[in-house]
Amino acid sequence: MDDATTARPRSPLAELFLAAQSAPPDDSATVYVQSVPFVGQVSLRGRPDDAAFLAAAQDALGLALPLTAGGMAEGEAHRALWLGPDHWLIVTGEGQGPALAGALKDRLRGLFAAVIDVSGARMRLRLGGPASRQVLASGCTLDLEPPAFPAGHALQTPVGNATVILHCLDAGQGEAEPMYDLYLPRSQALSFWRWLEHAGKPYGLSVRA
């Protein structure tokens, strides 16, 4: 029974995106959600006033950890989202969570830090389209417009019926359309989807496989 080929990860919204694969694209929609692969995620804890920790983390990650609320740092292989004064979420490539956690642990050994692979704790959902910000704003009390929430900003916040990590990829200024990554608690993904479906209804919401 240890046939590794049978052990495949499964997204909590797998059915939704499977259905979208065979559905024709909805051109009238002004907001869309997109399936994104099982990104590796690592929870990193350490004290922001611990220079040795910050230096070691930077060395291991190839980026300087953001130290202010809403901060996000992007390196070549990973991005770091600020979750709290001593807490970051490191996002890495598909299936890379355990490997990154191992490498970080090795590098931080002897320092006061905690590294946990949390790749399965949250699923990532991408939300885009001209109305995407309005849809989010209908369930989020933060000011999502730039300059308050520019591209590269990331915060943990209630959106609709779940607390998510909201990362703005594109603030949608000029010709561009706004685009966001949402990291949802896995167990609440389907309930959140039901909220999103309702919130997106007036704008036309499509699912992209």
Added chain:
Amino acid sequence: MTGQDAGTTNRQVWRTESAGHGIDRSQPISFGFNQFRLEGYQGDTVASALLANGVRLVGRSFKYHRPRGIFGIGSEEPNALLQIGSGARREPNTRATVQELHQDLVAGSQNHWPSLKFDLGAMVGLAGALFPAGFYYKTFIANPKRWLWYEKHIRRMAGLGEPPADTDPDDYAHANAHCDLLIAGGGPAGLAAALAAGAAGARVILADENPALGGQLLLAPQRVGGIAGHAWVEQAREQLAALPNVRLMTRTTVAGVYDHGLFTMVERCADHQSEPDPHQPRQRFWRVRARKAVFATGAIERPIAFANNDRPGVMLLSAVRGYLERFGVLAGRTAVLFANNDSVYAASRELVAAGLRIEAIVDTRPGLSEAAAAAKADGLYVLSGHGVTAARGLREVHGADVAPIDADGRTRGAAKTLPCDLIAVSGGWNPAVHLHAQSRGRMAFREDLAAFVPDANGAPYASAGAANGAYDLAACLAEGFAVGAAAANALGLDAPPPAIPAAVGDPVGAAPALWSVQAPKGARCFVDFQNDVTTKDIGLAHRENYVSVEHLKRYTTLGMGTDQGKTSNVAGLALMAAKRGEAIPAVGTTTFRPPYTPFTFNAMVGGQTGEIGHPIRRTAAHDWHVANGGVLTDAAGWSRPMYYATEGLTPQQRIDEEVLAVRNAVGVVDVSTLGKLDIQGPDAAKFLDRVYTNRFSNLKVGRGRYGVMLREDGRVYDDGVTMRLADDHFHMTTTTNHSSSVFQHLEYLLQVVWPDLRVFVTPVTEQWFAAAISGPNARALLADLAPEVDVSNAALPMMGMAEGRVAGVPARIFRLSFSGEIAYEINVDADYGLALWNGILTAGGPHGLKAYGTEAMGTLRIEKGHFTHAEADGRITMDDLGLTGMVSAAKEFIGRRSLGLPDLVAPGRKQLVGFIAAEGERIPVGAQIAALDDLDAVQDALGHTTSQAYSATLGRHIALGLMKNGRAMHGRKVFALSPVLGQRAAVEVVPPCFFDPEGGRQRG
């Protein structure tokens, strides 16, 4: 004609030839009112369309069932409340003056029986003097039993519309917005403020409750910047719409003002349509955070009370003007205009030009103002120093009694009757200070206006225009531009100097205070039309020593209707002040509360119902549970299978099967919902020693230990197994119920109590899917699933752990047991949870594996005597549970110092015991334990049951419970009684562990 006779074909007989820039005469609209089919135009409100058709009588009043008509023109309307729509879309108590007309709209009058025209309830009105303020309290409440009988009948008589019985078919939505400046009201002042702040680049939201911007500019012919007022409005609107930083919102009421710049608004997206467009909400509830706000909410014209002033055909003068200007409707044929200010003369010219015959202009002021003299010179009959003392007519006005009056409204001569079908009243204006008052702004009383105006001192937000007491159009515009620019400048923006357009508006002038005209004896002068409060009621309240206006309000119900007294409150308190012989400001105002106008609960709910409003947490194997007959229950927000339904088996039979599979073969249960905390740091072990009663610092790496946490008061808080993954790394489990509160508790301790401890606690419940396999065959099954892992008792003993691939998935295996059998809890990355679960089910076949749910799990733990929150209900100590042995005497921990509290060591505390029922007897749920087998006897309870189940293992019903001195009672025969259910059972008190008390099976 009145339009009240069935079968009459109505044409829009009161529509003028010209005028009416708010309607589109090329788009006729057919609608229904009671049994009539009528016609109006696109742009009409229900009120303007009814008036155009000559319909005056639209409803019956709340208490006296008096005939009522349309009184105002906006959201202040107290009278014309209609039911709009039919079936599930029926909306009661809708003001005809704000409801926009749409094709096939159905409107019906309220509170009449059997018909609007002939209403039996009006007999109450004839019995007039019998129903003064406080009547119900005095008459009925004294005998509560009789009140119950009266109440039914009074409730049928009183009241407004009927709520629909069916579920609302429409959708509702929420929205949030942020802005630099929120402007409430889109009249001249609001538009000017938006132009000024918008030009400076401020993020502006301008909200107006009406379908079109413009406010008073739409309701009387005025000129701005050399063009008609409504044309200037359109110009300003276009200018603002072109600014990306300005959001214009019509049909949107700023309903509430709260702290920290929070405002609520209700947007009526589809109330002007018969139903919402596909996928669109009917209403949207907005929460707006604004850094600054301007209240440009205008002013509300006030009436002057006289006898029978509630008759259909008595209207506010500004409303009569507005119906002509905006809708091209003359609200009567022959009018008496009654005012205490000069606006009546400008109005008279417009009305005469449109064809209204003016019988007289009755001006309360002695002498002739300039405008009055001019009107007189034009040939109008001006009666200065006069008042209307009474309206004549029943279902509509057919005359006005006019008499000379003094400055206090006392008649000073005989009255004469003037024939008319319309009495238009203007008693001056009250600034709409509601939002200012909600923001905790104070009020100042201006004698020249006889009105409360916002006191700018200490006010968090600015008011402008008529809302600020600046009634003159030029002043409105100037104030609007000024506050808009000031707001922008205060936000660090640079407002360009505004180009204030020249304006020609009405000379309103001073309006001397006059609230009522002396009425003939026995006549009723209404102050609050909606709640049928008269000048007499206020007098009565005063005589009965009601001094505070708040008490006056509650005693008479003044201002307590759905209109919240917009046309009546100030008059009511002015009359109270007069009775008390005090100045109006000394009496004060009642409290203004949100919302400014009523809105539906559904708007507030915003469609957040069902799973959207109450999210469900699902484990990775949820779909499998559902597909395999799992009957779901809510467990601390998680959806969990209670048992797996099987055709041909009762739920109990199926639960028995699941229990016996665990006892005799092997079972698997989804335990992902248990709280999981990752605890790391050099001080992690020290930290755990302080939060658990027992010691964790001496736990070996790779081993686990069961621990119990206490609250500071010494009572049991939570329990679970914590595994030591490394010297400085632990994996803690908590109960499902307390997973988030335990995390908060620990985080609080680390941040506040022991900031010196170097420990990180990270919640990882979402990361792990966990399945527990338990039963005599569990080891053999695990061996099949995890060939790389040494599962022997030596390598993986009770409370041991291993890491390795299970069903191909990297896993942490904890050997611990809740069921009392050999058991392993297999934890994997939740994305692989379903893969693990399917792998276990596939491999389990040869071992007799069955999946089991929370019912079987509960039964197994009751058999083993493990407590849960049913037992540890917040009052229970370790000793009560028989766990004193787990309480370390050699260290400090949270709750230890409370363990010596007298109550916690007092004799006679309830202790955890088991109860086993006699053969064939069933222990009732929630039973009390008693000595006598008598459901009706008065006897002391010896204890109570906390959890009960049928134990298939033992073939008996069993229960856990708490009993006084329980441990000394083992072997006692007592009775479990439920007087509530009418059930009983003979039970024997036994130790809480019913099965394998030595624990040999789980260590095997």
